[in-house]
Amino acid sequence: MIELEGLTKRYGEKLAVDNLTFTVRPGTVTGFLGPNGAGKSTTMRMILGLDHPTAGNVRVDGRRYQELKDPLTYMGALLDAKAVHGGRSAYNHLLCLAQSNGIPDRRVHEVLDTVGLTPVARKKAKGFSLGMSQRLGIAAALLGDPRILMFDEPVNGLDPEGIHWIRGLMKSLAAQGRTVFVSSHLMSEMALTADHLVVIGQGRLLADTSMADFIERNSRCYVRIRTPERERLLDVLSTAGITAVEQDGGLLEVEDGEAERIGELAARHRVVLHELSSRQSSLEEAFMQLTAGSVEYHAHTGQAERAGQAGQTGQAGQAEPAAAPVQPAVADMKKES
Amino acid sequence: MSTPQTPLPQAVPSAWEDGYTSPIPVVRTHLGHALASEWTKIRSVRSTMWTLGVYVLLVLGIGLLFGLIIVNSSSEYQGGENPLALGFFGLLVGSVCIITLGVLTTASEYGTGMVRTTMTACPSRTRVLAAKAVVFFLVAFTVTLFSAGVVALAQTALLTGNGARQPTGEEWLKGTVGVSLYMALLGLLSLVMGTILRHSAGAITIMIGAVLAPLVIAAFMYAQSLEKVQEALFNYSIPSQLAIFYANSDGPLRDSGPSGWDPLWIILGVTAAAFAGACALLQQRDV
Numbered sequence: 001m002i003e004l005e006g007l008t009k010r011y012g013e014k015l016a017v018d019n020l021t022f023t024v025r026p027g028t029v030t031g032f033l034g035p036n037g038a039g040k041s042t043t044m045r046m047i048l049g050l051d052h053p054t055a056g057n058v059r060v061d062g063r064r065y066q067e068l069k070d071p072l073t074y075m076g077a078l079l080d081a082k083a084v085h086g087g088r089s090a091y092n093h094l095l096c097l098a099q100s101n102g103i104p105d106r107r108v109h110e111v112l113d114t115v116g117l118t119p120v121a122r123k124k125a126k127g128f129s130l131g132m133s134q135r136l137g138i139a140a141a142l143l144g145d146p147r148i149l150m151f152d153e154p155v156n157g158l159d160p161e162g163i164h165w166i167r168g169l170m171k172s173l174a175a176q177g178r179t180v181f182v183s184s185h186l187m188s189e190m191a192l193t194a195d196h197l198v199v200i201g202q203g204r205l206l207a208d209t210s211m212a213d214f215i216e217r218n219s220r221c222y223v224r225i226r227t228p229e230r231e232r233l234l235d236v237l238s239t240a241g242i243t244a245v246e247q248d249g250g251l252l253e254v255e256d257g258e259a260e261r262i263g264e265l266a267a268r269h270r271v272v273l274h275e276l277s278s279r280q281s282s283l284e285e286a287f288m289q290l291t292a293g294s295v296e297y298h299a300h301t302g303q304a305e306r307a308g309q310a311g312q313t314g315q316a317g318q319a320e321p322a323a324a325p326v327q328p329a330v331a332d333m334k335k336e337s
Numbered sequence: 338m339s340t341p342q343t344p345l346p347q348a349v350p351s352a353w354e355d356g357y358t359s360p361i362p363v364v365r366t367h368l369g370h371a372l373a374s375e376w377t378k379i380r381s382v383r384s385t386m387w388t389l390g391v392y393v394l395l396v397l398g399i400g401l402l403f404g405l406i407i408v409n410s411s412s413e414y415q416g417g418e419n420p421l422a423l424g425f426f427g428l429l430v431g432s433v434c435i436i437t438l439g440v441l442t443t444a445s446e447y448g449t450g451m452v453r454t455t456m457t458a459c460p461s462r463t464r465v466l467a468a469k470a471v472v473f474f475l476v477a478f479t480v481t482l483f484s485a486g487v488v489a490l491a492q493t494a495l496l497t498g499n500g501a502r503q504p505t506g507e508e509w510l511k512g513t514v515g516v517s518l519y520m521a522l523l524g525l526l527s528l529v530m531g532t533i534l535r536h537s538a539g540a541i542t543i544m545i546g547a548v549l550a551p552l553v554i555a556a557f558m559y560a561q562s563l564e565k566v567q568e569a570l571f572n573y574s575i576p577s578q579l580a581i582f583y584a585n586s587d588g589p590l591r592d593s594g595p596s597g598w599d600p601l602w603i604i605l606g607v608t609a610a611a612f613a614g615a616c617a618l619l620q621q622r623d624v
Contacts, residue, residue, distance in 0.1 A: 001356075026356035026357070027356060029465060043623075045453075045623070047455075048456075048457050049456075049460050050453055050456055050457065050623060050624040051623040065459040065460055066461075067460075068460060069365050069366055070364050071457065071459075071460055072362075072363065072458055073359060073361055073363060077457055079453055079454075079457075080450050080453065082449075083449060083450030083451055083453055083454055084450075084451055084454070085378075085382060085445065085446070085449050085451050086449065087382040087383055087384060088378070088381050089381065090568035092377060092378075094383070095377050095381075096374045096375075096378045097374070097454065098457050099373040099374040099377055099493040100370050100371055100374035100458045100459050101366055101370065101458055101459075102364030103361060103364075104361070104365055104371050107361065110435065140454065144359070145359040145360065145361045146357050146359065147357040147358070147359065163403065176357050177356040177357040178356060178357040181357065242492070248343065272569060278440075306553075
């Protein structure tokens with residue numbers, strides 16, 4: 001269990017982490033989601049006592065990390081897979097960590113086996129691919145067989161088989177009753193592994209919810225219609241009490257509409273339809289809308305001023321759904337100008 | 338060992354009592370664990386072996402070379418001089434290796450980011466630095482003692498056959514244990530500097546500069562009014578202080594400046610102060 005309370009980190013003028021309060025519970029995989037530069041890694045470093053919080057505090061199983069006497073048996077963490085001495089072998093890297101916590105040497109062999117690095121155990125870490133380095137980092141996290149695990153972007157650099165493996169690993173660790181806290185900037189990845197979701201943007205908490213709730217709340221269902229007789233169809237729909245929203249490219253969208261009913265209405269009034277489809281916006285889209293106001297590095301300039309429009313409550317994104325499923329931020333821009 | 342339970346989703350104050358329990362025995366760690374860890378670290382990288390190898394070669398090579406040159410040119414060596422003094426040149430050149438190894442012991446972890454892993458495994462930052470310091474000091478002292486000892490024995494054997502006197506007991510002690518302590522402390526100071534600067538190249542440059550600069554600056558101080566400064570720079574420069582360990586025990590080479598075991602106390606004081614400063618910085622800074 002990890003408890004954050006008003007955790008804040010300021011670097012000079014920049015507020016990297018802004019008053020974060022949430023709890024990571026045992027027995028589930030908690031996803032920690034946010035765009036690049038949202039403050040995920042800074043938060044994780046503060047949890048590990050590496051960075052001093054400017055304000056607030058964080059407790060690991062009720063204690064400050066610095067108070068843990070044999071921390072690796074409480075909490076294992078993978079922060080940066082490349083943070084190993086390149087000249088040291090995988091075995092020796094793990095051995096020196098094991099020794100510092102009084103963990104028996106046999107655990108080194110066990111975790112090497114778990115992550116599948118036994119064949120290269122005596123090879124220097126310098127020659128490892130990013131995927132192998134990730135596995136070594138995960139081995140280090142598992143070394144003390146800890147009850148809390150924290151991974152910063154663990155699937156980075158892994159091949160599909162490796163990604164599949166880490167998903168299974170995280171789920172099995174949580175199923176054993178451990179606390180698993182994993183960060184990512186990919187919503188799709190989280191949707192597959194996490195049971196609970198914490199979303200931050202520009203250091204602020206945007207959502208702290210169960211995955212199921214998040215999906216239910218944020219996946220927008222709508223019916224998309226394309227017709228050459230737009231005005232007529234709009235009349236027909238409004239008479240039937242259905243509100244259609246006009247979108248770019250002559251498209252109509254009906255929120256929470258039933259395709260069957262609209263199709264029958266159109267047929268009855270002999271309106272030609274070119275397209276009638278039920279659609280569901282992706283979670284990726286929902287995530288982008290949620291964090292739209294807090295993305296640190298925009299590909300386009302001049303969008304930073306839009307900050308604050310979305311965000312804050314975690315539901316603001318729904319107020320103004322983006323037009324195109326791809327790149328909603330860009331579509332919003334067009335409408336404003 | 339209890340069976341893993343599925344904890345309740347709601348937050349109860351003692352929620353962390355539930356959940357997974359590891360079969361690994363819980364150990365209260367102490368400095369000994371950190372020492373074992375640092376020993377594994379220092380011996381498991383090839384750069385340590387290379388640096389120490391070159392160090393031993395320099396100390397032995399230069400020491401023996403000077404001995405042989407003097408033996409073969411007969412009359413140059415005066416009978417009254419301390420025959421161990423020829424070990425000085427090898428150590429002076431070798432100090433570059435000791436400085437490098439000392440700096441790399443700490444600063445390389447900052448370069449690679451390994452320091453985060455280290456500090457996560459051992460949250461007591463002072464303990465990490467202390468463990469590094471002890472392991473490094475013992476390695477540096479042992480290696481220097483071995484090399485300086487071999488050189489001292491060889492030179493005494495070569496030169497006494499050539500008319501030089503036998504070194505006294507105190508000269509033996511200073512020329513072996515004394516210089517080894519001094520060199521190990523010089524390396525330790527470099528190690529602490531590596532922690533303070535967190536940058537290998539920067540720390541190595543500063544330490545080599547600290548060894549060489551005072552002598553070089555003093556050598557070009559011609560002005561009369563700076564005479565006192567020049568003298569102090571000469572007397573307290575690291576090469577001069579190292580040379581004091583080889584001075585004749587019956588009288589100091591110079592009428593001012595440190596003598597006897599003074600250099601050891603000076604560098605011990607400086608290193609201790611730097612160590613305390615480094616500990617304070619470690620506590621205060623983010624890793």
